[in-house]
Amino acid sequence: MKSGRKYQFYLGKGGVGKSTSSALNAIHLAEKGKQVLLVSMDPAHNLSDIFEKKLSSKPYQLSENLIVIEIEISSWIKKYLNEVESQIRRSYSYLSALNLEQYFSVIKYSPGIEEYALLLAFKEISEKYEEKDYIIFDMPPTALTLKFFGLPQLSLTWLEKLQELRNEIIKKREIITKVKFGNKEIERDKILKKLDQQVKSYTNIKKIFQDNNRTKINLVMNPDKLSFSESVLIVNRLNEFELEISGIIINKYSPEFLFEHIEEKFGFKPIQLFPQSDVPLIGLKILREYLSYKVSFENSFA
Amino acid sequence: MKKFADKIKNKLIDGLNRYDDMAKSTMVDKIEFELGEMENMFGLIVLGSFIALPSPPMHITLDLLPEMEKHFVMMLNRVDTAESPMSDLLSAFNVI
Numbered sequence: 001m002k003s004g005r006k007y008q009f010y011l012g013k014g015g016v017g018k019s020t021s022s023a024l025n026a027i028h029l030a031e032k033g034k035q036v037l038l039v040s041m042d043p044a045h046n047l048s049d050i051f052e053k054k055l056s057s058k059p060y061q062l063s064e065n066l067i068v069i070e071i072e073i074s075s076w077i078k079k080y081l082n083e084v085e086s087q088i089r090r091s092y093s094y095l096s097a098l099n100l101e102q103y104f105s106v107i108k109y110s111p112g113i114e115e116y117a118l119l120l121a122f123k124e125i126s127e128k129y130e131e132k133d134y135i136i137f138d139m140p141p142t143a144l145t146l147k148f149f150g151l152p153q154l155s156l157t158w159l160e161k162l163q164e165l166r167n168e169i170i171k172k173r174e175i176i177t178k179v180k181f182g183n184k185e186i187e188r189d190k191i192l193k194k195l196d197q198q199v200k201s202y203t204n205i206k207k208i209f210q211d212n213n214r215t216k217i218n219l220v221m222n223p224d225k226l227s228f229s230e231s232v233l234i235v236n237r238l239n240e241f242e243l244e245i246s247g248i249i250i251n252k253y254s255p256e257f258l259f260e261h262i263e264e265k266f267g268f269k270p271i272q273l274f275p276q277s278d279v280p281l282i283g284l285k286i287l288r289e290y291l292s293y294k295v296s297f298e299n300s301f302a
Numbered sequence: 303m304k305k306f307a308d309k310i311k312n313k314l315i316d317g318l319n320r321y322d323d324m325a326k327s328t329m330v331d332k333i334e335f336e337l338g339e340m341e342n343m344f345g346l347i348v349l350g351s352f353i354a355l356p357s358p359p360m361h362i363t364l365d366l367l368p369e370m371e372k373h374f375v376m377m378l379n380r381v382d383t384a385e386s387p388m389s390d391l392l393s394a395f396n397v398i
Contacts, residue, residue: 080364081364084368087368092374103352107364112361151359155359173337179326191370194366
């Protein structure tokens with residue numbers, strides 16, 4: 001991965017302007033000459049409407065330095081399940097794998113699969129777009145976003161317990177092999193190998209999320225009570241996963257807004273203001289005009 | 303006289319070896335039993351969702367599944383022979 005690569009995540013209550021804020025920041029960075037990839041992770045995509053372009057999972061070159069992608073969670077789930085199924089068909093005997101198809105058709109609706117698909121998308125996009133300076137993620141609604149950020153920790157908790165049990169099993173197997181066959185070399189346990197790989201992968205993702213220099217988790221809110229209280233909930237839940245927000249974006253800001261509440265609940269975080277616009281922020285031209293006339297960027301967002 | 307002593311010595315060694323084999327075999331049997339049970343536990347924990355037990359997040363199970371054919375088949379056989387309502391559930395999914 002490119003060493004100076006930065007990640008930005010935009011999260012907040014539904015309808016506060018996560019997509020608009022992420023789009024504005026992406027345009028701003030691209031105009032400064034940075035190579036930017038903007039990714040919509042929201043199942044109900046807004047970027048197509050904001051840019052007035054038909055976007056999809058195929059990268060769309062919006063301007064010289066800005067590429068946009070809208071990822072389809074369902075196709076990532078399908079791709080993942082197909083991969084597992086074909087691995088099983090390769091490694092299992094014909095009979096064991098015979099009736100798995102029907103089970104897999106049910107698994108795609110299992111809890112937890114959606115956030116895992118998002119994590120796979122994050123991982124693959126990070127590896128595929130190595131040359132980008134910034135990858136900006138427009139996140140889904142709060143519940144799914146929190147599950148996404150919590151998944152590496154949750155998986156590590158399970159995997160570490162399974163690793164312990166597996167190591168115990170291997171130790172016992174080694175004793176038996178030693179007594180029965182002497183110092184014969186034992187084949188490395190495939191399950192433990194897989195567990196080790198998974199632990200490594202989740203630890204890496206967790207490190208990326210927690211690295212404040214590389215990763216900015218930006219909380220978007222409106223100057224109203226509802227989005228404020230949901231933002232408090234988001235920050236508390238992120239703290240449980242040992243994650244911190246890097247900055248706060250007040251979208252549709254009006255001068256009557258009181259900042260004391262923000263400092264009281266979130267501490268002193270960089271705050272970026274996006275004032276209320278007189279016209280709907282739709283289309284690259286209008287977004288650019290809005291940026292040049294209405295917005296002055298706070299240092300840590302610039 | 304030396305022949306007699308050797309004979310006694312060999313008998314003793316033979317006896318000790320037999321005792322050693324017996325002790326080893328009992329010990330190995332015990333560890334093997336324990337190992338079998340631990341493997342069952344591991345299978346139950348990872349593949350529990352296939353027989354309606356609480357289990358790790360689905361992606362952990364799915365990632366390990368290709369390496370766990372032995373556990374998977376055993377689990378299904380056990381459910382099949384248990385004649386429990388669980389086997390009906392699995393039959394409904396047509397897994398076995």
